[in-house]
Amino acid sequence: MSDVCASHVPAAARTAQAAPILPLSVRDLALRFDGATVLDGLSFDLSATGCTMVMGPNGAGKSLLLKLLHGLIRPTAGTIAWGSHDPSAVTARHALVFQKPVLLRRSVAANIDFVLKARGKDARRRDRLLDHVGLGHKARQPARLLSGGEAQRLALARALATDPEVLFLDEPTASLDPASVLAIEAIVAEARNRGVRIVFVTHDTGQARRMADDVLFLQGGRVAEHSRAADFFPAPRSQAARDYLDGRIVV
């Protein structure tokens, strides 16, 4: 899969040659596994800045959409255009935080060191990154003994260590306590304000309200609606989104 990361080159060289990857344009995107259609004819555009909250019931295809956009899997049909690039060519310019953080069997600090070294980044940034997510005092502890909230903050610090232009988050705060949720939201908001494009999957309506610039609502493998946050929450256009926000069963 090393061809997936064709743009994996030192930061300086990359910046010089890099064509912009935003805005994003998705047209007629489809994904089928063994004849089952998982995503069907998605078309939408993402602007160059801001935070898009991806919502929808379980099974709507949210996580798979993130992986398609990130270039981890290939679509069955349709196009994903990051500027003029294919997703697989720009994976290294994104970062993805998974719902369940996959941490290395090493210390907290070593988890960051590993990524900085692998991606040719300045190793001295580690302490700043850890302080930034509030883990500076835990640098020497085993990463896999962190609490759920701490582990996710470490995963976030690791994602930020790669200097991503786009940050995908796949339900990063599911099963975390409210304080941890707010801590992570603050870090993500800060990244957004620095110009990192955020694409954030959540089931938490309150979180979506707090974070969203726009909302992409999926249902049954299709885009039910894509609206500005200011329009979506007071008056969703789609029946599916209305039912979802009102707490009715949506499949």
Added chain:
Amino acid sequence: MQFKTIGAATLATLLAGAAWAQDQSIIVQSTTSTANSGLYDHLLPIFQEETGIQVNVVAVGTGQAIKNAENCDGDVLLVHAKPSEEAFVEAGYGTSRTDLMYNDFVIVGPEADPAGVSGMTDVQGALARIADQGALFASRGDDSGTHKKEVSLWTDAGVDPAAGSGDWYRETGSGMGATLNAGIGMGAYVMTDRATWISFDNKQDYTIAVEGDEDMFNQYGVIPVSPEHCPSVNAEAAQTFADWLVSGAGQEAIAAYTVADQQLFFPNAPAQ
């Protein structure tokens, strides 16, 4: 980083392993009886004291010792199968063969003496009776000097033990000690050289049943491996060792070696 350190240390160990191969050492491809009886532990310190030559002994059956020497994996051959030894020299693998010493073979058996051969001095008769009775007999079956001798004795006795193979005739395919252990374990008669028997520690109720036949004579010979066939041999040290063994000093040292007050090997090298 750690990997490099480990790699370097490993390499060093490997190289150090090769460094032992100093000039003043030779390898003797030897039959087991001389090694297992402790003869070398007695002889080699004396020899090394006199000459400074380190002697390393590889103790295997005579058949394998000869094969190894043919492959140039030894500097001196010390075994006990005269026809094979002469063929070895004839083929150009060795420089010359010299009689070194002798002892004799004996047949050991359990106290119960199932074939009734205890006390016999006629080895062919004893073997014929063992075969006749179908009493268990454990053979080396490994092409060693002892095995070759045993096969020739069966032939002289007019018995083809192969017919009883797996039945009363049990071929272990192992060394003398292993065959004694196996034979004693199953209550079988075993033919062994006397030196191995005297120094063998697991005799249980076994005693010598048959001895004293002049056909049981066991001659050892020494042969330096030929540098023409094997340019890698340490010919000078090998010759020094062979010469010392057959010299007055070497022969005296052999005669002086005893276990349980019994002399195990009788020097009989031709006078120098």
Added chain:
Amino acid sequence: MMDALGLAVQLVLSGDPDLLEIVLLSLRVSLTATVVACLIGLPLGALVAVGRFTGRNAVLIVMNALMGLPPVVVGLLVYLHLSRSGPLGFLGLLYTPTAMIIAQTILIAPIVAALSRQVIEDLHAEYAEQFRSLCLTKLQTVQALLWDARYSLLTVGLAGFGRAVAEVGAVIIVGGNIDHLTRVMTTAIALETSKGDLGLALALGIILLVIALGVNAAVQSVRMTAVRQAYV
């Protein structure tokens, strides 16, 4: 049996230099073979674990089958190569500890490769997607997997060491069981058995067992520390 135990204790307490020499050579040969087998087997196992290539299944089958290599066959093959009349005879390695290390390395490298392949494949299942997201190269992936599986791989190495230190078939052929040069625990046990000195043979066996227990206990305690830190 009790006599042998008593003899074993007596041998150890007496600090017999010959015994010490044999024990140290056993450890040196088998530990070196284990390290070399790991240097070969771990990357190989990791590459097969991570790689997707044609013939991968065939490689797996061969690797697993080689785990069952009989020591005496390995000894014979190494003898034929290192013999003065063999292709590598000019090296003069036959009947040296190096020859024994080579034979044991060949014996246990497939074990290390096959077992580490399994360990690393399991870990890779957990890490693969995250690593692809981070755009790691194949080399970086393999290095990270090897390092993160280090405590499990320690057990793999131990399995290799156990087989190496316990085998007699290979080292007796290529080492020759030469006193003060290539005599190790197992060949000494074989020798004493053939001399009918079963008590001494058993006593040496008990000492070998105790060494094996000690090495295992040491590795286990390292592992326990790692488990407490969730590094396993």
